[in-house]
Amino acid sequence: MAETCSRSFDESLLSGYLDDALTQGDAQRVRIHLEDCSSCHTLVVDMKRIRKATMTTPFTSPADEQWDERPQGTGSRSAFTLGWLVLIIWGVGVIGFALGHAWAGPQTWIERLILFGGGSGIALVFLSVLIDRLKNRKTDRYREVEK
Amino acid sequence: MTANEAAAAAAPVDDHELVRRAQHGETEACEELARRHRRSVFVLALQLTGSQDDALDISQDALLRFFSKLNRFDSTRPVRPWLFTIVRNRARDIWRRRKTRRAKPLISDGEEGFSYDIVDPTADPHQDLESTELRHRLWRALGVLSESKREILVLRDYHDLSYVEMADVLGIPTGTVMSRLHGARKALRDAYLEQQGGQGG
Ligand SMILES: [Zn+2]
Numbered sequence: 001m002a003e004t005c006s007r008s009f010d011e012s013l014l015s016g017y018l019d020d021a022l023t024q025g026d027a028q029r030v031r032i033h034l035e036d037c038s039s040c041h042t043l044v045v046d047m048k049r050i051r052k053a054t055m056t057t058p059f060t061s062p063a064d065e066q067w068d069e070r071p072q073g074t075g076s077r078s079a080f081t082l083g084w085l086v087l088i089i090w091g092v093g094v095i096g097f098a099l100g101h102a103w104a105g106p107q108t109w110i111e112r113l114i115l116f117g118g119g120s121g122i123a124l125v126f127l128s129v130l131i132d133r134l135k136n137r138k139t140d141r142y143r144e145v146e147k
Numbered sequence: 148m149t150a151n152e153a154a155a156a157a158a159p160v161d162d163h164e165l166v167r168r169a170q171h172g173e174t175e176a177c178e179e180l181a182r183r184h185r186r187s188v189f190v191l192a193l194q195l196t197g198s199q200d201d202a203l204d205i206s207q208d209a210l211l212r213f214f215s216k217l218n219r220f221d222s223t224r225p226v227r228p229w230l231f232t233i234v235r236n237r238a239r240d241i242w243r244r245r246k247t248r249r250a251k252p253l254i255s256d257g258e259e260g261f262s263y264d265i266v267d268p269t270a271d272p273h274q275d276l277e278s279t280e281l282r283h284r285l286w287r288a289l290g291v292l293s294e295s296k297r298e299i300l301v302l303r304d305y306h307d308l309s310y311v312e313m314a315d316v317l318g319i320p321t322g323t324v325m326s327r328l329h330g331a332r333k334a335l336r337d338a339y340l341e342q343q344g345g346q347g348g
Contacts, residue, residue: 011333012330014329015329019303019328021310021325046336047332047336049281050304050332050335050336051304054285054304055304055307057282057285057286057305059193061189062203066203067181067185067207
């Protein structure tokens with residue numbers, strides 16, 4: 001284990017020294033201290049070596065395609081959501097309108113049953129998608145405020 | 148196009164300008180900002196969590212949050228520390244969640260996740276074996292540090308943030324950065340030496 005500086009010297013100045021973040025006076029103090037404190041000297045040499053290694057460590061990161069899969073701006077996201085909503089409302093409206101018309105026209109009860117069954121089925125599907133989207137909107141973690 | 152205009156077009160646009168353009172709805176500026184920063188954002192998330200899945204999740208989340216708040220972002224501020232703040236806060240959430248789930252430390256030496264994400268050293272003939280070994284050992288040593296030590300160390304010694312930027316990201320006074328950083332550096336060195344001692348070399 002590395003030995004520690006025994007004197008009353010603020011060791012954290014060594015990091016400031018390494019990072020060029022000290023005032024001239026402090027930097028001078030560190031230089032003088034390093035001249036006759038071998039443990040601090042070793043520490044600075046080690047820290048320098050470590051920093052050089054960390055700063056040049058290469059890391060893998062995801063390929064471009066992986067990033068591009070996700071939406072990047074809010075503009076496109078809200079347009080997408082709005083588009084869905086409009087489409088769903090339109091779909092429900094059209095079906096409702098058609099159903100109303102067909103219901104009013106002269107038909108047998110079997111024809112009415114087929115119309116109503118099919119129409120309400122499609123309407124239910126649309127409705128479930130709508131509910132799903134609204135739920136997603138609510139729980140969408142991207143909408144949280146940061147911090 | 149005059150020579151001056153051509154030169155201006157060829158020169159790389161700085162972040163502030165890109166932010167301004169993005170705020171005016173230029174999609175290309177948004178994309179360029181994302182391209183520029185997503186790598187370091189991902190790497191930071193990886194360094195903080197030690198997990199590639201979490202890192203991808205966090206970094207995509209951070210970019211989305213950044214863009215969703217872009218209109219309120221002051222374009223004279225640097226972008227990277229801002230993104231790093233989001234990443235750091237999300238990483239903290241993950242640590243907290245992991246802690247409540249299991250009592251064992253987040254990343255222990257030799258545990259998968261903290262060992263495999265450095266680029267294969269043999270791929271680059273210019274890197275000598277010794278410094279490659281050093282990098283790997285430091286990476287493993289980093290995994291045993293406490294979260295608060297790891298984050299300040301990573302910000303400075305892997306991402307080269309300034310003291311002011313570190314204070315900003317970590318939400319601490321600038322005056323305390325140096326001593327905290329120094330404590331983290333010493334801890335990393337100790338962890339590294341301990342590991343080296345354990346391996347008999
Ligand atoms: Zn000393």
